[in-house]
Amino acid sequence: MIDKIKNHINELKTISFQSLEELEEFRIKFLGKKGLLTIFFSEFREIPQEQKKEYGKTLNEFKLAVKEKYDKSKISLSKNDKKNIFQDDLSKPGQPINVGAHHPLSIVRDKVIDIFKMIGFELSHGPDIEDDWHNFSALNFPEDHPAREMQDTFFIETNPDIVLRTHTSTVQIRHMQSNEPPIRILSPGRVFRNEAVSARSHCVFHQIEGLYINKNVSFADLKQTLAYFTKSMFGTAKIRLRPSYFPFTEPSAEVDVYWGLNSETDYRITKGTGWLEIMGCGMVDPKVISNCGIDADEFTGFAFGIGVERLAMLLYQIEDIRMFYENDVRFLSQFKFSDR
Numbered sequence: 001m002i003d004k005i006k007n008h009i010n011e012l013k014t015i016s017f018q019s020l021e022e023l024e025e026f027r028i029k030f031l032g033k034k035g036l037l038t039i040f041f042s043e044f045r046e047i048p049q050e051q052k053k054e055y056g057k058t059l060n061e062f063k064l065a066v067k068e069k070y071d072k073s074k075i076s077l078s079k080n081d082k083k084n085i086f087q088d089d090l091s092k093p094g095q096p097i098n099v100g101a102h103h104p105l106s107i108v109r110d111k112v113i114d115i116f117k118m119i120g121f122e123l124s125h126g127p128d129i130e131d132d133w134h135n136f137s138a139l140n141f142p143e144d145h146p147a148r149e150m151q152d153t154f155f156i157e158t159n160p161d162i163v164l165r166t167h168t169s170t171v172q173i174r175h176m177q178s179n180e181p182p183i184r185i186l187s188p189g190r191v192f193r194n195e196a197v198s199a200r201s202h203c204v205f206h207q208i209e210g211l212y213i214n215k216n217v218s219f220a221d222l223k224q225t226l227a228y229f230t231k232s233m234f235g236t237a238k239i240r241l242r243p244s245y246f247p248f249t250e251p252s253a254e255v256d257v258y259w260g261l262n263s264e265t266d267y268r269i270t271k272g273t274g275w276l277e278i279m280g281c282g283m284v285d286p287k288v289i290s291n292c293g294i295d296a297d298e299f300t301g302f303a304f305g306i307g308v309e310r311l312a313m314l315l316y317q318i319e320d321i322r323m324f325y326e327n328d329v330r331f332l333s334q335f336k337f338s339d340r
């Protein structure tokens, strides 16, 4: 019996507690009403007379050791508990919070919208799925125009009159049909072309259409508006207009902005010329205006179409258009607008 108590005393040295719950279990086992100490004390009566003295002494040692163990552990555990609450240094800088970033295409689109809003342009939207008339006929595409062919356009198989719009010029038509001049609109949106996906082209991309219809709108107004735009977007009004062709504008032009040749990258992205093509534009063909029920003798206007991916690739020097659609956060988190 005495050896048993001595074993318990030794065992005490190896016990440790992780929590106040564990300590409470210990208290019940050793100090509780039906605990070990109570049992050993009640057995005192059964101990032969000659052993009583040693038994009593050992049992008292055990009792003191248990109490000491309990008291000390209680103090250190509750200290730890308090430490947990105030563990962090409250003056330390906080954990970084991951703030979302705008998609580079949204940044560029919003910048373009802001610039044109300043001179009175409003937003106008149209559907991604269009009929042949809004996408082609009303815009003066001849019946046999190559843009209508299968390789360029996604047709709905069961109804060849329905297409995924190939450009945002459809919104020019929709807006002119239901609004009176003066009209100043900007139409950002998604467009679709039946093209092989590569680093340079994608079957889905974004355009921003601009349309201004009023009395006496001239080509000079178009040029001034574009110069204002490039000055705000790129910091330079040095632009050139190259003659081009679109069925719905006459005359038509491609717009280049002078980017300069200050670095290796400038040479690369402008192919050594310093000039960058940024959009197509022109004076709205009178036939398009009258197709929409507006008097083409009274009103004239200009239109332009900006490729958003193209602009973003130039501004951020992105070499592969596919990166815009992969949604890799390492790519997406890098962008903010800067005008170089």
Ligand code: PHE
Pocket (backbone or CB within 6 Å): 166, 167, 168, 169, 209, 246, 249, 280, 281, 282, 303, 304, 305, 306
């Ligand atoms: N819709 C033309 C395109 O997709 C761009 C354009 C718009 C050209 C408006 C002239 C005027 O290429």
